[in-house]
Amino acid sequence: MEEPVIVLETQKINAWFGKDQVLFDVSARIPKNRVTAIMGPSGCGKTTFVRTLNGLHLMTPGARSSGTVLLEGTDTSTMDIVDVRKHIGMVFQRPNPFPTMTVYENVLAGYRLTGQRLSREKADQIVEAILNKVGLWTEVQSKLFKAGTSLSGGQQQRLCIARTIAMEPAVVLFDEPTSALDPKSTAIIEELLSDLKADYSIIFVTHGLQQAARISDYVAFFMLGELVEFGETKRVFVGPQDKRTEDYLSGKYG
């Protein structure tokens, strides 16, 4: 088996909310152009881990963190946070298109919010290409200038994926993006992931074991703020090396 290229590496990440430590020395190497699932029981630090990667963790009052995040070899703490977030995009648990913007404007929200101007043709081009990429173009072509919030929940979430990848990030963080969606919309987004990984490296937080097994190439198993096991999904599911992973997979807790 050929060693994958590493796009993102964390070295000894620790994170706190006030006095409560929620992550302990998390070191992980995220492969490029693969889907890496972050799984584990509720409250194990999955979401906090991905939020330390793009600096959102520190925006919570009282939150602290330590450790290093290397994005394609560059220490992100030496980069402007705006650049970090352009390279590491994020899709959230609940679909959250901007209610004051149309579908069209939502796709380009990142450009507008960071003050980048686009020519009309370039903007049209990006909107069509990106909406095609998330499989929304035919569905919303006639609703481009309606409010983004007028779409169905599943469409809204794909619109949020669209606005994230419109910024051409290297890594896209998905924080349980299907937990508020119906099974059909979930299936559409899961299918989408296998297309997206050709262009992006994906980190996907989920608490569903089956979902992790279905969609991921690699899996990181978290418990009580520790990264217990990391490896190829098949290998971890078939032959977990840590007793705690084995117990979790066999449904002893979760």
Added chain:
Amino acid sequence: MTPRKLKNGVMGFLVAASAVLLITVLVVIVWHIFISGVKYLNWDFFTKTPTPMGESGGGVFNSIVGTFLITLVAAAIGTPFGMFAGIYVSEHRGQRFADIVRLCADALQGVPSIVIGIFGYTFLVVRFRSYSALSASIALAFMFVPTTTRVTEEVLNLVPSGLKEAAFALGARRSSVAWNVSIKTAAAGITSGLLTSMARIAGETAPLLFTAFGSRYVEWNMLRPMSALPLQIYVNASSPYPALQQQAWSAAFVLVLLILLLQYGAKHLIARVLRVKA
């Protein structure tokens, strides 16, 4: 009947009775003003200035102009201060200085309007040696700012934090998030707050007694004494002439209508905000 059912019945009655009482009070006031005011409304009422004491006819055009000018100028002075203070307090939630600003806004809201009037008289009228509409607007702005601050803050706090996070995650800086996401999402709510605050100051009388003073003429110069509907009502209603008293009712009707319209507009806008949120 079990005690639980009895308690339920008594509480149900009290709640319903209070609700009915509230509606009754409003209906009685509005109805009475409508009945007393509407019959003296005519074209002259809206277009003419008051006749000399004791003569019939004339109108309150000068007061209508005055109410609009004084209220609009007060809102123009107060809006930026109130809005920016509200944005500040909302953006710096939990910080000491923001808490102090909020506390001051609440305290200022509690200052009786007559005190605001005396304040305007002492620091503006006496200093510039003239009653003026501008000093009235400034005094009213002191009442306008705290309500606007609080409403702006509360509406901004309603903007879901998920939206702001989404903007940050796209690389937006704080100022961009505040302007492009928070304020735009809350815009209808903020506007509605401005209208409510305007409705509140449009009916104020005490501050005007000490500052605008009143005038028999149509006055457009903010630096001169000016009439306003509440002043006109006060003067006419306390005069001994029935014709003037009737005019006071009509003026009261116009004033109440104006305020209800502002509040209706405000409510309409709030409904729009809640739709955006859902």
